[in-house]
Amino acid sequence: MKFKTFAAFIGPSVFMMLLFIAFPLVSVFQQSFYITQPIYDLVEVETCTPGFLTQTCVTETQSVPKLDEEGAIITQTEFVGLQSYRNVLELGRAWDAVSSGSWAAFQAIDFWKALRFTLSFTLITLPLVIGAGLAIAVMINSAAKSVRGPVIFISLLPFIITPVIGALAINWLFRGDGILTAAMEWYLQRDIAMFAQAWTIEILMMFYRVWHVAPFAAIVFYAGLQTVNQDSLESAIIDGASRWQRLKYIVIPHLMPLIVFISMIHLMDSYRVFEEIVGFSSQGHVISLQWLTYDFLVPDQAGNRSISRASASAMLTMIGIALLLVPLLRRTWRDHQGGH
Amino acid sequence: MKLKTLLAAGVVAMSSTAAFAGCAVENSVPLKSLSAGFEAWKAVTDAMGECGNFQASLDQEFREKQPEAFAAKPSLYQIGGVANATMIPLLNAGSIRPLDDLVAKYGQNLTPNQLIKVDGKVMAIAMMVNAQHMMYRSDILADLGIAEPTTWGEVLAAAEKIKAAGVVDYPLGGTFKTGWNLGEEFVNMYLGEGGSFIGEGNMPAINNPQGVAALETMKAMTAYMDPEYLVSDSTYVQQQFQQGKIAMANLWASRAAAMDDEAESQVVGKVVMAAAPNGSAAPASSLWWDGMVFASNMTDEEADAAFQVAMEGIDAEMVSANNDAAVWLIKGYTPGKLAAGAAATAANGAAPYPASGPMGIMHTVLGNGIADYLNGTKDASTTLADIEAAYMTAAKEAGLVK
Numbered sequence: 001m002k003f004k005t006f007a008a009f010i011g012p013s014v015f016m017m018l019l020f021i022a023f024p025l026v027s028v029f030q031q032s033f034y035i036t037q038p039i040y041d042l043v044e045v046e047t048c049t050p051g052f053l054t055q056t057c058v059t060e061t062q063s064v065p066k067l068d069e070e071g072a073i074i075t076q077t078e079f080v081g082l083q084s085y086r087n088v089l090e091l092g093r094a095w096d097a098v099s100s101g102s103w104a105a106f107q108a109i110d111f112w113k114a115l116r117f118t119l120s121f122t123l124i125t126l127p128l129v130i131g132a133g134l135a136i137a138v139m140i141n142s143a144a145k146s147v148r149g150p151v152i153f154i155s156l157l158p159f160i161i162t163p164v165i166g167a168l169a170i171n172w173l174f175r176g177d178g179i180l181t182a183a184m185e186w187y188l189q190r191d192i193a194m195f196a197q198a199w200t201i202e203i204l205m206m207f208y209r210v211w212h213v214a215p216f217a218a219i220v221f222y223a224g225l226q227t228v229n230q231d232s233l234e235s236a237i238i239d240g241a242s243r244w245q246r247l248k249y250i251v252i253p254h255l256m257p258l259i260v261f262i263s264m265i266h267l268m269d270s271y272r273v274f275e276e277i278v279g280f281s282s283q284g285h286v287i288s289l290q291w292l293t294y295d296f297l298v299p300d301q302a303g304n305r306s307i308s309r310a311s312a313s314a315m316l317t318m319i320g321i322a323l324l325l326v327p328l329l330r331r332t333w334r335d336h337q338g339g340h
Numbered sequence: 341m342k343l344k345t346l347l348a349a350g351v352v353a354m355s356s357t358a359a360f361a362g363c364a365v366e367n368s369v370p371l372k373s374l375s376a377g378f379e380a381w382k383a384v385t386d387a388m389g390e391c392g393n394f395q396a397s398l399d400q401e402f403r404e405k406q407p408e409a410f411a412a413k414p415s416l417y418q419i420g421g422v423a424n425a426t427m428i429p430l431l432n433a434g435s436i437r438p439l440d441d442l443v444a445k446y447g448q449n450l451t452p453n454q455l456i457k458v459d460g461k462v463m464a465i466a467m468m469v470n471a472q473h474m475m476y477r478s479d480i481l482a483d484l485g486i487a488e489p490t491t492w493g494e495v496l497a498a499a500e501k502i503k504a505a506g507v508v509d510y511p512l513g514g515t516f517k518t519g520w521n522l523g524e525e526f527v528n529m530y531l532g533e534g535g536s537f538i539g540e541g542n543m544p545a546i547n548n549p550q551g552v553a554a555l556e557t558m559k560a561m562t563a564y565m566d567p568e569y570l571v572s573d574s575t576y577v578q579q580q581f582q583q584g585k586i587a588m589a590n591l592w593a594s595r596a597a598a599m600d601d602e603a604e605s606q607v608v609g610k611v612v613m614a615a616a617p618n619g620s621a622a623p624a625s626s627l628w629w630d631g632m633v634f635a636s637n638m639t640d641e642e643a644d645a646a647f648q649v650a651m652e653g654i655d656a657e658m659v660s661a662n663n664d665a666a667v668w669l670i671k672g673y674t675p676g677k678l679a680a681g682a683a684a685t686a687a688n689g690a691a692p693y694p695a696s697g698p699m700g701i702m703h704t705v706l707g708n709g710i711a712d713y714l715n716g717t718k719d720a721s722t723t724l725a726d727i728e729a730a731y732m733t734a735a736k737e738a739g740l741v742k
Contacts, residue, residue, distance in 0.1 A: 035737055035739075037737070037738055037739025038432075038738075038739055039739070040739060040740065043459075045458060045459050046457070046458075046459060046460065047456075047457070047458050047459075048455070048456065048457040048458075049424065049456060049466075049627070049629055049692045050453045050454060050456070050466045050469060050627075050629050050669055051453070051469075051627065051686050051692075054453060055452065055453055055455075056691075056692055057457070058692075062696055062697075063542060063696075063697055063698070063740055064432060065432050065433075067433075067434050071434050071435075071636065071637075072411070072433075073432070073433055073434075084737075087733050087737070104717055104718075107717070108712060108717060108718055108726065110708075175568065175571065176566065176568060176576075193566070193567040193568050194568075195568040195570070195571050196567035196568050196569075196570075280571075281517065281518070281571045282571075283518040283519060283708070283711075284517075284518030284522070284570030284571070284711035284714075284715070285570065285711070285715070295708070298404075299403070299404060299407075299429075300700035300701060300703060300704040301403060301425035301426055301428070301520075301695070301700045301703065302425060302428040302429060302432075302695070302696065302697045302698075302699065302700025302701070303407050303428065303429030303432070303697075303700065304697065304700050304701050304734065304738045304740075306734055306737050306738075308737055309733075309737060
């Protein structure tokens, strides 16, 4: 292909990538080093608010932002270096907690609490998603041709459901005396509260994520299974290999590139775990890094929001994902080199 | 359904709109409003709509949209619905106008109590108040011979008796959902102990004996509550009441009507509205008002029209048609038994919610930080110290603390 044709094909895509991904990223990166704040004046203000019959008036000193002639709030932007990162990481407190050997104190710091959950969520669901995906794919593959369509459709259903809706559905099944909690209570003959402690919520979240993502892995693996060399399988059968041995020595090595692919997608997705936190409203017990960024961004009632800390936290999340991907990328790189 | 019933229903529906259609002003200026979406706002904006050329947005996310929408030139909405706290960003940005001249011209029917004054100028018109107050099952308390509890000490004692009797799943309900709700519970308790949140120079001032006392009362409550209290919001507590699962709760006045809603509630007529229990100094509750503000960035003609239409929305006629939808501040309101709790709470001297910029931050960090104490991860003074530290970080970033 001529370079010109190539450029014409790829140009719009590169432009979009720059506009919608690269520039915002640069902007977030930059904002994480600056803070923008209004300039406040201290003013004595008398405020009168209704009681049920008469008003209450209070006079107090309030910080009121200065306005320019246009009526807009005057703001100043200041370079603060790594201050926002320090505010998010709270390294001083974290170090004190670690050196005094107190896990509880360490986990009382938002960022580290979120990191602990995010990492365990990501690393525990990863093998489960791959295992469940492979199992479903093998099941579809060995189903009779006539029922294969419906089986594929049914096993894809969880993946089609909108994540927040799916999380809410599981939430309602287990919340309070939800149907499934009531069923477990009846079976075990004891009172169960699934949302009263962190570990039960975490199990529900992981269960939900695996249930939701496994079909995607399954459909990719199923496509891979169609290209397994039938001759090798047949000769393995003739050699007396069991079903398990055929899976282990022929099918899985063949699917390895796909497994790496699914792992990468899953690491990237689940490190940004967010819907589960919102859907299960678990903030009191469990938070994730992505939720932390979101929480910084949500304005409180008085309209304050922490854009700089949100930017810093978003950058840290990106760095986290990049670090997690390193082993897999290295593997892909080695395979790539080996192939040529 | 039979044709006859359908026809009858149609006639009733038509006659009810006919009764409403009495809007004194014929509005010719296109107007829009943005407010929260609960029952009272629906009643008010419906009444405003009868004047014509009026479009209401009832939106639970209004507080995220309002500051930007009102700062636009011209403002995207002429009329805004706000409460104590949500007025602050609009006030700070100067995007709502003083109303003194409009009140003088068209506000004959307003009571002085309705005029929200900031620095001597009327900045908003209040229409209703809301507060968390005691609701309890009169049948259960009467059976067990418990008098109406008036302090948190008495509430906890009553909860112990109810637990021992085992008549309900959980003696107490509470809006303890992490975030805004949990923050508000602390605000109430802390005001009940007579504390103040922000000190000189916007410094935090909650790490004190009153703060510890407030936390300890909250922790004592959790022993009598559904163990999943950190996910329980107002609607959840309301449903627990309606399904007869709890006996007492400090719940919002705006939820009172739901207790007697025969379509949902199994405890119609059994829930009594009483004053918020006292802490050691004052009622453990804060008074909220809801009302209307008007954009700065619109023409004076638009402001004239908007104010007149708004007055039609909060007139005596609307109140008489929706008497129990809220605790109205408007002339013509007859407080029924559903409003008794809010009225008694105010009469006992409950403080207004101390809305301000720093308080917005304080409320957020409280809402995020208290769960650690209730979970048992931290003790009370560590929790409060950590909350103060989180406040300092956010307040410095916002420029409120040097």
